[in-house]
Amino acid sequence: MKAGNALAEALANGRFFWSLEFIPSVDRILRDDLTQLGGIAAVMRGSDRLVTFAVTDRVVSERDPEPVAAAASLGDSTGKQPLVHFSGKGRELGDLERVIGRMQANGLENMLVLTGDRIKLEPVRGRARYLESVPALAFARHLMPRALLACALNPFKYREEEGMAQFYKLDRKMEAGADLAITQIGFDPAKHDDAIDWVRRRCPEARLVANVMLLPAARARYMRKHALAGITITDSLMAMLEAEAALPREGAAARALRRLALQIVGVELAGYAGVQITGLHAPERVEALNEAVCKAGHDCPDRASWNEAWQDALTAPDGSRADPVPLGARWRLGQRGTAVAGFGERFRYRALEGIHRAVFERGPLAACFGAAMRPFHGKEGTLAGRAIHFIERAVKAPIVGCETCGQCRLGATQFVCPETCPKGLANGPCGGTTLNRCEFGDRECIHSVKLRLAAAAGVEEQLGSGLIAAVPAESRNRTSWPSHFAGDGTLAERRTDERDRAVRGPV
Ligand code: SF4
Structure with a gap:
């Protein structure tokens, strides 16, 4: 085209x-x-x-x-x-x-x-x-x-x-x-x-x-029933939509269209x-939206008039008002101090950080371990490489949930293994959390845990910089230790100008 x-x-x-x-x-x-x-x-x-x-x-x-x-x-x-x-x-x-x-x-x-x-x-x-x-x-x-x-x-x-x-x-x-x-x-x-x-x-x-x-209301009911990931429709918003659905059909449709038009005008003002x-998708509905947006724009030339119109649009026919914010959860950007790591979380972080430094970064232990591992780089598929893989998994799986992805990222992820995220995400969360709970429903999102740990350790800015490489399929189920000491490990501190290597991961 x-x-x-x-x-x-x-x-x-x-x-x-x-x-x-x-x-x-x-x-x-x-x-x-x-x-x-x-x-x-x-x-x-x-x-x-x-x-x-x-x-x-x-x-x-x-x-x-x-x-x-x-x-x-x-x-x-x-x-x-x-x-x-x-x-x-x-x-x-x-x-x-x-x-x-x-x-x-x-x-x-x-x-x-x-x-x-x-x-x-x-x-x-x-x-x-x-x-x-x-x-x-x-x-x-x-x-x-x-x-x-x-x-x-x-x-x-x-x-x-x-x-x-x-x-x-x-x-x-x-x-x-x-x-x-x-x-x-x-x-x-x-x-x-x-x-x-x-x-x-x-x-x-x-x-x-x-x-x-x-x-x-019908669409909101469907979205709540299927718990569409990351979309919040509160009980009071649902109640308002149900009250609206009881109106004559044109009245309910006009209210929904007015709200959409106000949303569009609101984000433009923002x-x-x-x-x-x-x-x-229907041409006549797009045309109707066009008209509704023109009217809403005319009614709301500034944020003050828009706020008033938006509150009206969230008011049910019986006078009750919908609140799009979940009950008891009002966090806003700029409010800090509620994400506090517990003693156990902080202790675990410090212990793993100390072990990581001593074994993988600097000092005599890291030097000896590195000298022992380097000769096996490129030989991960051999019998010796498989033996190291077995030991790595036996040591790390009970402590951090390691699946030996062959490209250990723990040093860049506050020692929370990305493989314990059901999607295997290392750079940050997907959009599916609900009040810190994972989209899969069975755990706290690992990136919420990482945020708490990073805040407690004073390294929160690390969460927003450096790209953590994708793990190639062929590196999975292998040891990461030889490649780490050979300088091929991950890691996050690669900058944008080194993007090629960062996305390709170790070769
Ligand atoms: S742990 Fe977090 S990032 Fe991973 S799937 Fe669950 S909600 Fe998404």
């Missing part, structure tokens, strides 16, 4: 824009969205505001068609460069390389790289693997130096640990090469403000885009570069 890149132009000119999201899926209803696009394609072609459309990857299932073909064909019919999503679910760097190759062959220039939510089709044997967004972004930037790269951010977090960990990970994504961040869907304007606040202070060249969604609109 030879379309101009209207998204890049809007970002460069600071012109507030809209993007529509499409979900390629094996599911019939969603597939129809992509095959019956005549009307919306014409609307997009003629609109200055609708500068792009996003085509998602592996949202409904891992069997969903890869988005490149749909994005290229939609791009041809709309005349707009799409934003192609790439999800790391069940993928390796080689998969990303192949997708980028197909994008380049089709003239596609914009990409959003994310880790993705929990895999639905777990492998029969072994654990599911995820390609982490941070090294994937660095690799995509390396392969596409002039592309527009986007990443995901979930600012809708209500505990200090999970909230700060999200923002530090955003720093790493920007360091890896992202140009803009697109938020998770959320209904709390204070969190949109927090994200803007962080970006302005930490990475002012980055742009933020808010993901917004029309939220009638300083966002644009919005990505989810779940709205």
Whole structure:
């Protein structure tokens, strides 16, 4: 396709824009969205505001068609460069390389790289693997130096640990090469403000885009029932939507549309570069939204009038008011001191740090151990290498949950093993936590633990800098000790200008 890149132009000119999201899926209803696009394609072609459309990857299932073909064909019919999503679910760097190759062959220039939510089709044997967004972004930037790269951010977090960990990970994504961040869907304007606040202070060249969604009661019910990762719909918000659903149909629909329009006006006032609109594809509904946004913009020229209108929009027909903030959890960016590591956590951290220094970094013990290990570098597959692998796993598994990934990252992850994250993430959390609980529901998110430890040790800034390499499949189930002492280990302190090695990991 030879379309101009209207998204890049809007970002460069600071012109507030809209993007529509499409979900390629094996599911019939969603597939129809992509095959019956005549009307919306014409609307997009003629609109200055609708500068792009996003085509998602592996949202409904891992069997969903890869988005490149749909994005290229939609791009041809709309005349707009799409934003192609790439999800790391069940993928390796080689998969990303192949997708980028197909994008380049089709003239596609914009990409959003994310880790993705929990895999639905777990492998029969072994654990599911995820390609982490941070090294994937660095690799995509390396392969596409002039592309527009986007990443995901979930600012809708209500505990200090999970909230700060999200923002530090955003720093790493920007360091890896992202140009803009697109938020998770959320209904709390204070969190949109927090994200803007962080970006302005930490990475002012980055742009933020808010993901917004029309939220009638039926959709909210579905999202709560399926516990969609990282999306917060509180009980009081749900109650308000149910009260609204009891109104005559037009009344309920008009209220939902007014709220969406207010969200769009609100994020523009807050300083966002644009919005990505989810779940709205019919031309007449896009036109109705256009009118609703014009009216909301006219009603709310400033934040004070907008706040009043937003409170009205959250007030149920019976007068009760919805609160988008979960009960008892009101953490905001800037509030510090609630993430306090316990004595046991601090003791464990200090003990492991001391052992790590003495055995792997400096001093006579490290010198002796290094001299013993170095000769086995490159011989990890031999009998001797396998014996060392056995010993490493026997020592480390009971202490840190080690799975001998062959590329030990403990020294860069506050001695919390990334393999104890169900997605194996080392650079920071996915967006799926709920009040520090893991998306998988069975543990506290390891990155919340890391935040507490880093804060207690006074090394919190480490969470936002240095890229931790992706673990290549071929290095798994091997010892990491010989390569560590040969200088091929990981580690996080590689900077952006060493990106090639960082994403490739040890060779
Ligand atoms: S431990 Fe944290 S980063 Fe890992 S899957 Fe759970 S919520 Fe996501």
